[in-house]
Amino acid sequence: MNVLILTNHLNFGGVSVYAHQLAALLVRKYGAKVFIGSRGGDLETELERDGIKHIRLPLTTKCEVSPKVFVSALRLRGLVRREKIDVIHANTRVTQVLGALVSLLTRRPMVTTCHGYFKRRLGRVLMPCWGRRVIAISDQVWDHLAYDFDVPADRIDLVYNGIDPQRFVPHGAAEIAAQKQAWGVETDKKVIGHIGRLSSVKGQKYMLLAAGILRGRHPEFRWVIVGDGKEEVHLRKLIAEKKIGDIVRLCPSAGNTSLALAAMDVFVMPSLQEGLGISILEAHAQGVPVVASRVGGIPTVIEDGVTGLLVSPGDPPAIAAAVEKLLEDRSLVEAIASRAQKRVAEAFTLDSMTQKTQAVYQSVL
Template identity: 30%
Template sequence: MRVLLVAGRLEPSGTAMYVANLVRGLRRLGQDVRLLYGGGVYGRMLAEEGYSVTQLDGLGREVYDLFVHRRQVKEAGRGWAQLVHIVSDYVLRRGSGVAQILGLKAVVSFHHIVERPIVLPRSVVRVIAVSETIRTHLVNAGRLPKERIRVVRSGVDIEQAERNCQSRRGEHELVVGFVGAVERRKGLEYLMKAFELLHQRGQRCHLLIAGQGEMLQEVRGWAKRSGLLEFVTLLPNFTSHWEVLAATDILVLPSLQEGYGQVVLEAMACGKVVVATAVGGVADMMEDGKTGMLVEMKSAESLAQALARLLGDAELRRKMGEAGKARVQKLFPANKMCEETVKIYE
């Protein structure tokens, strides 16, 4: 199958990880794949790895007249592509425009809880939800009929994880890491309060927040006001989530809302213990008390208690990290995701 993948901006995010895993995995399965995307480090990374990649900046914009770049779209897919895969609901309209220009059918993947009404273009013949939570939401909210949606859980490139994310060894300051959009829906206000509680109770550790978003200045201001600036690192610009995960001992995801929570799987694949709220697909990924800890939503106290327990017990961190890694390798390999995706293409 010759598939043209269409994406928006591929900056570090769960969707960007999904796209990279899909491109690599489909190629390993013998599929002929090209990527048309709207800019970002993950697209450039795939180009450097030798994959066929075309950057079309407008695909990364909310308001964009795709037909202005009709020639470039045709060059990317006309006479070659057999199917268009719109890899995120965020680019549904733009991706369906690509399919229309090329006269092809399309598949679309949903990664997010969608609050707005959805009108699927006629070119879209299959819908993929990356978690059962997303499919249930789409059906219950009356967005799409259940029979049109197939669940294909997003997976992890195990080889990439083992190659790029080594365990931290020797004496070092313990690091609690957050990777994702620095936005209110991620529960960062509760993480900040929990971090204060840890230090007030004598639990010294470092907080690493990697990502950009509406709360970045607020978080920076909090670190200064709380007197914890020396214990907080903000990393708004980074090129590899593997490097960030390698620098952490515990991944924390205190989200109020998630479509999936891909970074949880990536952390588990690295052997990192995870503390998270049971939102989106997270509850399906983790075994509470075995591969990590699920905490109460909007509760700084619950979060602080879970972090304190793990920070104070290296053996528990190791056991949970190993259990999480084994679970990802068994249930969430990217190869399985790609094999199920190919079946939908066919």
């Protein structure tokens, strides 16, 4: 099978990681020939290693009717015909429209994955561009598609995002100490961490406000946010305003996610919206307890008090209380981490996700 996967970029983030890992396993396990079309990014160098061909496209736009989308469609038309692409798989709004154009020009079927939540704008009503089938990454996203956008239920496939648990391995004290030092954190300090794209919808500012709340009682805590994005300027301004620069670190995207997570004592996911949360799955696989917002698909992953702690979105005092609860109760941490690791291995593996996605591809041929 020959597959063309489309996404806006390949910088670190949930959709990019999804596209890369899905493509890699399709190549390795199913012998597929996979192309990823995007404007490029941090993960681009890893594609060649995994046998994936990258097609650079001028997708430096969020406008679905930008001339860049039409230019990209004309370029991909030739690729689809030349490489005998069987399925086009779009993963963002811009690439949904792009994929629909390429599908129209080449008569090749398109499927889409809905990774989160969308506003019901006129463009989506007039040009839904969902493709022949739509993959929902959580039960809540399935409901969003069916009830907010009237996508017929028999066209929606529920396929949970997945990770490879074997990538998340134990790390020695020396490795963890070196990682903390790279962040500018003393090796004996507790780390409350977060990994993700820096964006207002990810709610990182509420984590910083929680840091300010706990500073008086727990000056030994260090708060580390790992990631890149447009929100960095606002986060640094907030750190300065709250005078918490001595206990907070903003660090660039992690090359070794397993090691970064191993250096954290608690992982915080303070999102205001979230389709599912790959970072949560990764933290669970690494054995790190998670405090997360009760939004979107996160409750699909976390059962409150069982596999993590859930808090109301945008609630710094609740984040602070949950973090404090975990760091003061070692037995609770161990129980939650153990159950969460087991849950990921049972329900959220990359192998299962890829198998079900490949079945969706087969269904449209």
